[in-house]
Amino acid sequence: MKKLLNDPRGVVREMLEGQVDLCPGQALLAEADVVVRAGLPAPADRREVAVLSGGGSGHEPAHAGYVGEGMLHAAIAGDVFTSPSVDAVLAGLRAAAGPAGALLVVKNYTGDRLNFGLAAELARAEGIPAELVVVADDVALRDTVEPARRRGIAGTVLVHKVAGAAAAAGLPLAAVAAEAQAAAAAMGSMGVALGACTVPAAGRPGFTLGAEEIELGLGIHGEQGVRRGPLRPVDALVEEMLGVILADRGFGAGTPVVLLVNGLGGTPPMELAVAARAALAGLRARGLVVERAWCGNLLTALEMPGLSLTVMQVDAARLARLDAPSTAPAWPGPGRIPPRRQVVAGGGAPERAPERAPAPRGAARPDGAAVRRAALAAAAALEAAEARLTELDSAAGDGDLGLSMTRGAAAIRALPDGAWQDARSALAAMGEALRRAIAGSSGPFYATALLRAARSLPEGAPPQPADWARAFEAAVAAIAELGGAKPGDRTMLDALQPAAAGFAAALAGGSPPAVAWVAAVRAAREGAAATAGMRPRLGRASYLGDRTLGTPDAGAAAAVVWLEQIADGRERPGA
Structure with a gap:
């Protein structure tokens, strides 16, 4: 597959340089692939609890796109679909955190848990309080592994937002971590792909699908899903994914929720909007109360064609965190939606002369x-x-x-x-x-x-x-x-x-x-x-x-x- 790159070995650094060049509120560490907020308070003891995240690259705009006031204080980038090193995570902690400590939001992959976890331990040894929250929101694995071993996928972005808003409100580290952990536990996600993506260094797709095949229940690293099935209309696919999410989470009529329709990188906005329409209708038909909704490419898998749905239960406090302002360049905004589709009449057609009554059948010349x-x-x-x-x-x-x-x-x-x-x-x-x-x-x-x-x-x-x-x-x-x-x-x-x-x-x-x-x-x-x-x-x-x-x-x-x-x-x- 053709890609607009220079040397694949330098793609991550060049990507981060472009990201920071475009965002005045961000800075790039010289010694590591870490994006931090520009202008963090100095001395460090004036800093709020720092919220950090990261992982392999290829998920853009995650994770650097969420560095900004009200969300992340730093994002650590590894190679494509590869966890960053312990030293890179530790560099991010040192750059962003102060005595108030830091929360690391980690997706549930072995490499991320190991490297972020060890970096947190080393930070504690240096006197920087650090906590980990692991996101495991992929309900497609409900029949495959126990809940604690599920993958972390697009719902992670909502955890970033909750944690960042809690930190901005001045909460101590334990309270920020508690809110982030509760948010991670209150949601479920599931994805579908119409094709594979191509890792730049590999140069070929990770798997192949027939013209009328899809992968259901996949992660965000170009892997195959839980099962392969036939391509169906998006309404049917959305209905199936919602059914799995809601059954797993136990969300029923009257539950207030937010919805995230996330593109995996190769799905046009047109198709995402059609899926969002179906998801909103499906939730409302079941009696759930959709308080907020977002739609777009928030956490991708390179150019994979497909999408994921995330449904998170909310209360007034969590909703306030999601509504709180943020300057992170990739955060899509407040997500407010009308309670129902608004359809209005147009400006009115010009008056016409009365039409002749249609002739009865068989009367035509x-x-x-x-x-x-x-x-x-x-x-x-x-x-x-x-x-x-x-x-x-x-x-x-x-x-x-x-x-x-x-x-x-x-x-x-x-x-x-x-x-x-x-x-x-x-x-x-x-x-x-x-x-x-x-x-x-x-x-x-x-x-x-x-x-x-x-x-x-x-x-x-x-x-x-x-x-x-x-x-x-x-x-x-x-x-x-x-x-x-x-x-x-x-x-x-x-x-x-x-x-x-x-x-x-x-x-x-x-x-x-x-x-x-x-x-x-x-x-x-x-x-x-x-x-x-x-x-x-x-x-x-x-x-x-x-x-x-x-x-x-x-x-x-x-x-x-x-x-x-x-x-x-x-x-x-x-x-």
Whole structure:
């Protein structure tokens, strides 16, 4: 896997240097990979209880991102997924702590417990009081190991916040440690991954998954989970994880809790928000009271695609610790949420003339019925072509055309019987439907074309072949005007313009409508094929220049798909 690094052996130090360069409230120890708060009081006897944490790197923004007022006083970084040395932890203790002592918040991994524990013992020998709190919040291991041997994962961040706020309030070391220990015991976490991550020094993923497989119940060091299973919708995955967490912790209806939806490094905010939606709904459906919620990358596993959920029980005192201010750059803020989703009406749509009551089934004129047959055939063909259109659009665009066309097809299929009263009203109804159903550029283009074509047809009488030719040309002109494109720019116009011109020319030459339409489709196919050799001049594809050569334009290909469905004269309007 490609990574934006220099020498993997120097990645931790360079990362910490970049972290501190960006944060005026932080400083980096010269002799160790330790980030401390800048401007700690001197002499040391004026310092509050220091809260320290750390572990292997690769969990960014943890742990250095939580160094700041109200959270950590220092963070000690080891190599990627490797515990820091005893000397590094001891250096952090000496730099951050005073006579009030220090609390070390440690995730439950053997290396961290050993190295942080020995450093605490050495600090005590130097006269620095030190206590350890071990976080073991991974409930996925409930059937594998005893509770004291579970892993520490993303809930550790909430313990940082509780302990840091308690220290900032001036509590003595024993009280700070007690609050941190109680917070660690009051929560459960569980993770799911869609793939592995790659340790820089290794250069390859830690494990492999099939295209439709996931790992459930994994830690934060690139390891496999408790079990492998099939990929399912996120709502189902969240429901399963919540079920395990709540059953293990015994949280039931009426329990006040906070929620942490944590990305593992490779999950986009879009997917995390969808998971947060499901988690909030799941907790509330069970009667729990969600007081606060946070969502984002808080404790990661390099670029692993996946997430974890943490649910912590709170009371007024613990909630006050979580609400207390902090200057730590990675702390996401107060986490306040509304008691329910807030949905409000928009600014109001403009008033419309009263719509004509839909005609009863079977009352459509023959031209309306013909448009309906053609439209439904086109919709089915576009749905069948979704994968191909997505592939073509991904080569030069954003890959959404296949989905846009299927949404448009569904909107056409959902039109009521009254929309197909006649050809003119049918085209207008399709234009309105596509305008609402398709985002991006396709929706406005097709809606404008259909509305312009509808207005071009005669009112009160079935359109004749010449009327259809004029409507087709008007639709193509509308697309050109709206987008500013012309034939040769590698757009849908390269298929539509020759098709409209060919249809009109064939009719003018005396060809029957069915024969003329076959000529139109032939011209569209040739035009779409020619786009493979065109350099794009508009839209996202224009940014790629010659890299698009060899692949036909997706919009032109989509036009051919639906044009082909009305090539049979028996189905074509006006035939």
